[in-house]
Amino acid sequence: MSSTSLSTGRSWRPSLPRRHVPVLATLALLLVMYGIGVSQYRAFSNIQVVFNVFIDNGFVLVVAVGMTFVILTGGIDLSVGSVVAMTAMVSASLLRDGLPAALVLVIALLIGPTLGFLMGCAIHFFEIQPFIVTLAGMFFARGMCTFISDSSISITDGFWTSMSQQRIGDPAGNFVSISVLIAFAVVLIAAYVLAYTRFGRNVYAVGGNAQSALLMGLPVARTRIAVYTISGLCSAIGGILLSFYTLSGAPLIAVGMELDVIAAVVIGGTVLTGGSGYVFGTVLGVLVLGVIQTLITFDGSLNSWWTKIVIGGLLFAFILLQRLIGIRFK
Amino acid sequence: MTAVADRLRPLTGHRLFWPALVLVVMLAANTVYRPGFLAVEVKNGHLYGTPIDILRLSAPLILVALGMTLVIATGGIDLSVGSLCAISGAIACLHISGAADQNSPATVATALALAFGAALVLGAWNGILVAVIGIQPIIATLILMVAGRGIAQLVTEGQIITINSGPYRAIGLGHFLTLPLAILIALAAALLVAAFTRRTALGLIVESVGGNAEASRLAGIRSRRIVFLVYVISAVCAALAGFMVTANVSSADGNAAGLWIELDAILAVVIGGTSLAGGRFSLGGTVLGALIIQTLTTTVYAMNISPQTSLLFKAVVVIAVCLVQAPAFRARLRRRRGTEPGPAAPQREKEQVPA
Amino acid sequence: MTGNRPVLTMTGISKTFPGVRALHDVDFRLFPGEVHALMGENGAGKSTLIKVLTGVYGTDAGVITLDGEQVSFSGPMQAAAAGVSTVYQEVNLCTNLSVAENVFIGREPRRLGAVRWGEMRRRARDLLARLDLDLDVTAPLGTYSLAVQQMVAIARAIDVQARVLILDEPTSSLDAGEVAQLFRIMRQLRDEGIAILFVTHFLDQVYGIADRITVLRNGTLVGEYRTEELPQFSLVEKMIGQELDVLERLDEQQKRATVDADDEAPLVDAAELGRRGAVAPFSLRIHAGEVVGLAGLLGSGRTEVARLIFGADRADHGQVRLDGGRAPVRNPIQAIGQGVGFCSENRRAEGIVPELTVRENMMLALQAARGWLRPIPRRRQDELVRRYVEALSIRPANPELPVRNLSGGNQQKVLLARWLITEPRLLILDEPTRGIDVGAKAEIQKLVVQLSDGGMAVLFISAELEEVLRLSHRVAVMRDREMVAQLDNDDTLDADRVMRTIASGTPREEVTR
Amino acid sequence: ACGNSDTGGDSGDGNDKIVLGFSQVGAESGWRTANTTSIKEAAAEAGIELKFDDAQQKQENQIKAIRNFIQQKVDVIAFSPVVESGWDTVLKEAKDAKIPVILTDRAVDSADKSLYKTFLGSDFVKEGRLAGEWLVEQKKAAPGPVNIVELQGTTGSAPANDRKKGFAEAIATNPNLKIVASQSGDFTRAGGKQVMEQFLKANPKIDVLFAHNDDMGLGALEAISAAGKTPGKDITIITVDAVKDGMQALADGKFNFIAECSPLLGPQLMELAKKVKAGEEVPARIETEETTFTQEQAKEALPNRKY
Numbered sequence A: 001m002s003s004t005s006l007s008t009g010r011s012w013r014p015s016l017p018r019r020h021v022p023v024l025a026t027l028a029l030l031l032v033m034y035g036i037g038v039s040q041y042r043a044f045s046n047i048q049v050v051f052n053v054f055i056d057n058g059f060v061l062v063v064a065v066g067m068t069f070v071i072l073t074g075g076i077d078l079s080v081g082s083v084v085a086m087t088a089m090v091s092a093s094l095l096r097d098g099l100p101a102a103l104v105l106v107i108a109l110l111i112g113p114t115l116g117f118l119m120g121c122a123i124h125f126f127e128i129q130p131f132i133v134t135l136a137g138m139f140f141a142r143g144m145c146t147f148i149s150d151s152s153i154s155i156t157d158g159f160w161t162s163m164s165q166q167r168i169g170d171p172a173g174n175f176v177s178i179s180v181l182i183a184f185a186v187v188l189i190a191a192y193v194l195a196y197t198r199f200g201r202n203v204y205a206v207g208g209n210a211q212s213a214l215l216m217g218l219p220v221a222r223t224r225i226a227v228y229t230i231s232g233l234c235s236a237i238g239g240i241l242l243s244f245y246t247l248s249g250a251p252l253i254a255v256g257m258e259l260d261v262i263a264a265v266v267i268g269g270t271v272l273t274g275g276s277g278y279v280f281g282t283v284l285g286v287l288v289l290g291v292i293q294t295l296i297t298f299d300g301s302l303n304s305w306w307t308k309i310v311i312g313g314l315l316f317a318f319i320l321l322q323r324l325i326g327i328r329f330k
Numbered sequence B: 001m002t003a004v005a006d007r008l009r010p011l012t013g014h015r016l017f018w019p020a021l022v023l024v025v026m027l028a029a030n031t032v033y034r035p036g037f038l039a040v041e042v043k044n045g046h047l048y049g050t051p052i053d054i055l056r057l058s059a060p061l062i063l064v065a066l067g068m069t070l071v072i073a074t075g076g077i078d079l080s081v082g083s084l085c086a087i088s089g090a091i092a093c094l095h096i097s098g099a100a101d102q103n104s105p106a107t108v109a110t111a112l113a114l115a116f117g118a119a120l121v122l123g124a125w126n127g128i129l130v131a132v133i134g135i136q137p138i139i140a141t142l143i144l145m146v147a148g149r150g151i152a153q154l155v156t157e158g159q160i161i162t163i164n165s166g167p168y169r170a171i172g173l174g175h176f177l178t179l180p181l182a183i184l185i186a187l188a189a190a191l192l193v194a195a196f197t198r199r200t201a202l203g204l205i206v207e208s209v210g211g212n213a214e215a216s217r218l219a220g221i222r223s224r225r226i227v228f229l230v231y232v233i234s235a236v237c238a239a240l241a242g243f244m245v246t247a248n249v250s251s252a253d254g255n256a257a258g259l260w261i262e263l264d265a266i267l268a269v270v271i272g273g274t275s276l277a278g279g280r281f282s283l284g285g286t287v288l289g290a291l292i293i294q295t296l297t298t299t300v301y302a303m304n305i306s307p308q309t310s311l312l313f314k315a316v317v318v319i320a321v322c323l324v325q326a327p328a329f330r331a332r333l334r335r336r337r338g339t340e341p342g343p344a345a346p347q348r349e350k351e352q353v354p355a
Numbered sequence C: 001m002t003g004n005r006p007v008l009t010m011t012g013i014s015k016t017f018p019g020v021r022a023l024h025d026v027d028f029r030l031f032p033g034e035v036h037a038l039m040g041e042n043g044a045g046k047s048t049l050i051k052v053l054t055g056v057y058g059t060d061a062g063v064i065t066l067d068g069e070q071v072s073f074s075g076p077m078q079a080a081a082a083g084v085s086t087v088y089q090e091v092n093l094c095t096n097l098s099v100a101e102n103v104f105i106g107r108e109p110r111r112l113g114a115v116r117w118g119e120m121r122r123r124a125r126d127l128l129a130r131l132d133l134d135l136d137v138t139a140p141l142g143t144y145s146l147a148v149q150q151m152v153a154i155a156r157a158i159d160v161q162a163r164v165l166i167l168d169e170p171t172s173s174l175d176a177g178e179v180a181q182l183f184r185i186m187r188q189l190r191d192e193g194i195a196i197l198f199v200t201h202f203l204d205q206v207y208g209i210a211d212r213i214t215v216l217r218n219g220t221l222v223g224e225y226r227t228e229e230l231p232q233f234s235l236v237e238k239m240i241g242q243e244l245d246v247l248e249r250l251d252e253q254q255k256r257a258t259v260d261a262d263d264e265a266p267l268v269d270a271a272e273l274g275r276r277g278a279v280a281p282f283s284l285r286i287h288a289g290e291v292v293g294l295a296g297l298l299g300s301g302r303t304e305v306a307r308l309i310f311g312a313d314r315a316d317h318g319q320v321r322l323d324g325g326r327a328p329v330r331n332p333i334q335a336i337g338q339g340v341g342f343c344s345e346n347r348r349a350e351g352i353v354p355e356l357t358v359r360e361n362m363m364l365a366l367q368a369a370r371g372w373l374r375p376i377p378r379r380r381q382d383e384l385v386r387r388y389v390e391a392l393s394i395r396p397a398n399p400e401l402p403v404r405n406l407s408g409g410n411q412q413k414v415l416l417a418r419w420l421i422t423e424p425r426l427l428i429l430d431e432p433t434r435g436i437d438v439g440a441k442a443e444i445q446k447l448v449v450q451l452s453d454g455g456m457a458v459l460f461i462s463a464e465l466e467e468v469l470r471l472s473h474r475v476a477v478m479r480d481r482e483m484v485a486q487l488d489n490d491d492t493l494d495a496d497r498v499m500r501t502i503a504s505g506t507p508r509e510e511v512t513r
Numbered sequence D: 001a002c003g004n005s006d007t008g009g010d011s012g013d014g015n016d017k018i019v020l021g022f023s024q025v026g027a028e029s030g031w032r033t034a035n036t037t038s039i040k041e042a043a044a045e046a047g048i049e050l051k052f053d054d055a056q057q058k059q060e061n062q063i064k065a066i067r068n069f070i071q072q073k074v075d076v077i078a079f080s081p082v083v084e085s086g087w088d089t090v091l092k093e094a095k096d097a098k099i100p101v102i103l104t105d106r107a108v109d110s111a112d113k114s115l116y117k118t119f120l121g122s123d124f125v126k127e128g129r130l131a132g133e134w135l136v137e138q139k140k141a142a143p144g145p146v147n148i149v150e151l152q153g154t155t156g157s158a159p160a161n162d163r164k165k166g167f168a169e170a171i172a173t174n175p176n177l178k179i180v181a182s183q184s185g186d187f188t189r190a191g192g193k194q195v196m197e198q199f200l201k202a203n204p205k206i207d208v209l210f211a212h213n214d215d216m217g218l219g220a221l222e223a224i225s226a227a228g229k230t231p232g233k234d235i236t237i238i239t240v241d242a243v244k245d246g247m248q249a250l251a252d253g254k255f256n257f258i259a260e261c262s263p264l265l266g267p268q269l270m271e272l273a274k275k276v277k278a279g280e281e282v283p284a285r286i287e288t289e290e291t292t293f294t295q296e297q298a299k300e301a302l303p304n305r306k307y
């Protein structure tokens, strides 16, 4: 019996590629969660609810994509929430000062990557832990927000307003915002970069084992600095989307967003130590958090503390199931 | 100049030298700004002054950071400590506020026991999620970070529970031998943890698990137990910190108590020289790190830096602290100043090294 | 080859690590179209010289020229760009990436900037076929054994159009067939005019392929010799720095008589032990004082057998018992508790804890067995550590150094010491002599003999068949993840017969016991 | 958690029970919790079905909640904006869905006033001004300079900005009144205490403390006592809010003056909700009935203080 059972041993690998199991499990669980929503609350089945999840999380998605790059290399970027706020704040204040929209966009989109680049350099060349560098970056960006203004600034610029209020939708009245399209574009580009470019593969290699990557002759320095720059860029884009979304810059917006984003990335199956994960997983992670939030709002009977407890509980249930499915398929 | 540098080598080579230097520089800067900064006087039979405040206020952070150090040494992270502070403080204050005699030591003891019990349960919960179920630590503890705030507010029903209990208050504000009790408790805890890890083999085993989990498993280490244990220790430390935070203001605020302390604690651990990747840890470094953070906060107030710019100030200081500490940065500086031969001038060197 | 100019010269290279002088005024030349062996004991500075050359480390002093021009690489990337292709000691690949990617990352075939996955896989398959490997190139590298990973690393290096190829102990866990394959390719490359720098501790490999030899001792240059002008024994003398009759002693070693223990109860009794996808169920008994060797080709499942017996992997078939009676072994903790030690072949991933010191690494298993509440007194630690640092000649002999700063061979010795300290009843050694120099290897072999004479059972795995035959009382032969035979190591058994068994698969009847 | 399911979906027509979607800032203080409680109780009393959402101090969450209320087709949406700006887009969606919006507690600075029906709440600037005016009145006879320290709320938050502004405006009338130090105590007791400790050490002579809420003031009390000074005597303490603990301190003579900021706007909100639902005209701005307390007034008011 032994030898026969073993002759098939070489192909014992399940036909489903094992590395896709976590993402597929997450997708399945997400659908289950959506199903629960639909069965419990009638208006939940409305397609606009799904669209709203995207509209409301478009900027989170973009930031999470940037974070995925960083986490894939085994790093972490705590500055994202503050950079988002800073970008929105800078845009709002420049627009208030009457600068043309195009110029403001360029400036706003430059600040984030520049900060990211500097942080990347500090992390790589001075070998300081990413946590601490990006925490300083977080302080800095948030400090810039309150430095610019300690109260929120409205945006009345025509371009911003039209980006904000443009609805792209079907005759039935369902719609998405332009931000959602931008977010999708970012996701697709990022997925392509990670899967099909040399740089993308280097990101995985550095996350797998930076020392080995170095000895394999890969540009570790460039890759490391680049991911923080990309994260900065994504945060900047996220900041612009947020300023479309709220048509304002507020010093305290997006506080604690970094944790949500990291959570989304990790829930999406990316391992915090780096080297494995997909952008698509990150999309799912963001959706999971978005749907949980939607479920809570639809329920509408929870008081403030039960809200938190239920969010934690749903998160727990989700992660537990995800983990158990993962183990089963191993 | 090199001679001096050489004589100082054993000192500068010490792990704790750079964090300690940073602390000293910060205190010195404050003293320059306000000469009275370091002044300590005796008031009502105990010491009074800014340094004492710093010590007292850093006590909860030291406690949380101690537990965090062990967690981080195993390669994990514990985001739930802030919520645990709030929960334990809330439970203790709730019990005391409901008691007939708030000043009775028995009441306070029961309150502490209840809160400790809760912390143990919640720490075990974290431990099970990480060690048994195998969820990534950051997510596993995020669950309790979110839900824990809710639990704390559930306990306080969203209100601030004010108490009036002398013995409980002493945890945060009492004095012993003219020194604040809080810092003594924190130091005792630090010594206890140090003894617990360095007098036993726990420290070695924690470092081994964090340094190479698979190798540790094959060496026969029960890494699950160890990982479980560190989360419980972290929770207990957080609970103790929670008592201090609430006793300090004689009230439990489910929302604000221990808010963002997890970030400060992680920062303290990292400044203290423990790597977030796990492995070697330094309790002394952590204590110094916590003192640095509290000094920084106090500096902002003492120098009356406007709240609008205080975060910028903090950013600059944190980055400076990291740079001074980073050996790579110092090496670069030295190379630039030319005290160390660079690869640029190898020939000349060769002549100095006769075969 | 002597007529032309060297493609690479290193002159007056010095490199000091805090507290350790790794290289001192070393010169080295490499000519096109030669295979040049770099020899030396563990910690002599071979790997450091290579890392200095490729810019992983900066030098303290010295000049490197490539094609007559002075160079100073900032890192492997630049070195590779200049035509220096390197396989470093230990496998330095990314286990999370697929096999194909590990071969090609950094120079993936692309169209319009996009990686062509299909093309890459095809080329990886072709390249690996040249090395006689048939792997699923889409599988993560980590699913393969260390030896396979080593082959992949070699494949990566030889694919490059390089002028200089550096191989730092590439053969340390390869079996004879694989080595022959590698040598064939090395000769081919040499004939194309490529200069090859080759590090190994196998003397016969050196004499099999090298044209010239440079010997390092203690970080200093001993000399550069033509292979044919340097007899084996004087090479060893030059490496060790004193006259030694190790080699002779080794050759003289007698065949080991079979332990006469048929009637005795076995110490280890693995009954129909197996794991789907890893090894077919096998039965193996080991008696106290017996050395059982495991022979087989790369990937034949030797490591898997060892891991199952140790409980490192969960068996889904059968069980192992020690001493008959007690509960079966299910995990490493139980195994260690019952007196089993397991020295893994993959010392970097499964062996050392790099941050910890030599002392701490050595004490780990013993401490784990005692539990964390009962620390080993420092005096006892120091004593044990001193004993094994001496016995295994670990260098530098400073037990407070982080183990990651030790050379590869010395790390291996530290691991060995870790298990010897626990005084196990069964010691499983998976490639214990991997990357260990001749002198130390002889010491370790002697140790195995001593220990088994003293009553310890040993399961000995090595890619070097001679070594297995020299030490074992009995040889279990693995083929295709199946234990096909267990042969008594009597006068009739020789390498040839084992190879034949491996190749043909002896019918089950012939299996002894 | 997912118990009472479908009820919210099909309101509006046929069903005469009004459905009110309310998005609260969070539960960051006792004041806020009292606010929430008041609204919940009032809704139950008025027979209005309340869909409650807690935004946990995040504007993003509030926008999400409003979008979801629109999806659920509630009859009226009410919310306490986390920040003043950034509501136009989502409010426009509500308007398009013909759902009236009521702002509570904080205003929004939208140019398009048609986006919401009315604002119900307090005027933070006025609170600061009341506090300042009281102080000016008290110190008008002061011979020399009066040193004031200020404990601000969370940097960047509306109440902090407005109370600071109102207070500064009011005391500008008397050049003797000078703010010597101003720091953020994050609206918490611990923050107030920690900052006050440093104020006391850095400034030898502090005459007045103005805290942006009671909690920070209560925290500061401890620091003042520890420094060997008597709160309410050596240092005049002015705060805002008038929660129960604050009133107690005022009655005990530790505080000197509180400008009230009442959280109890539930009944008024329900009334408004009914009116806008019925299509009645309502005033564009309704301020909650608020007062100020001196020590004597506090002693009277304390016994029937609910929160």
Ligand SMILES: Nc1ncnc2c1ncn2[C@@H]1O[C@H](COP(=O)(O)OP(=O)(O)OP(=O)(O)O)[C@@H](O)[C@H]1O
Binding pocket: C017, C018, C020, C021, C022, C040, C041, C042, C043, C044, C045, C046, C047, C048, C049, C089, C395, C396, C404, C405, C406, C407, C408, C409, C410, C435, C437
């Ligand atoms: N990163 C490092 N830090 C400190 N010391 C080091 C470091 N790397 C190597 N050494 C020391 O330098 C010396 C030379 O080591 P090296 O790795 O070059 O030896 P080797 O000849 O390759 O030995 P082996 O045959 O065991 O691989 C050793 O004494 C080692 O301890």
Ligand SMILES: Nc1ncnc2c1ncn2[C@@H]1O[C@H](COP(=O)(O)OP(=O)(O)OP(=O)(O)O)[C@@H](O)[C@H]1O
Binding pocket: C133, C134, C135, C136, C143, C144, C145, C146, C147, C148, C173, C296, C297, C298, C299, C300, C301, C302, C303, C304, C305, C345, C463, C478
């Ligand atoms: N030619 C091959 N094709 C596919 N898988 C292989 C091949 N060779 C080795 N493997 C992998 O090697 C592993 C089994 O090898 P194991 O480590 O037990 O071998 P071994 O006999 O110890 O050989 P070595 O350690 O020398 O590689 C399996 O996980 C298998 O995936």
Ligand SMILES: [Mg+2]
Binding pocket: C046, C047, C048, C089, C168, C407, C408, C409
């Ligand atoms: Mg070497």
Ligand SMILES: [Mg+2]
Binding pocket: C145, C302, C303, C345, C430
């Ligand atoms: Mg093997």
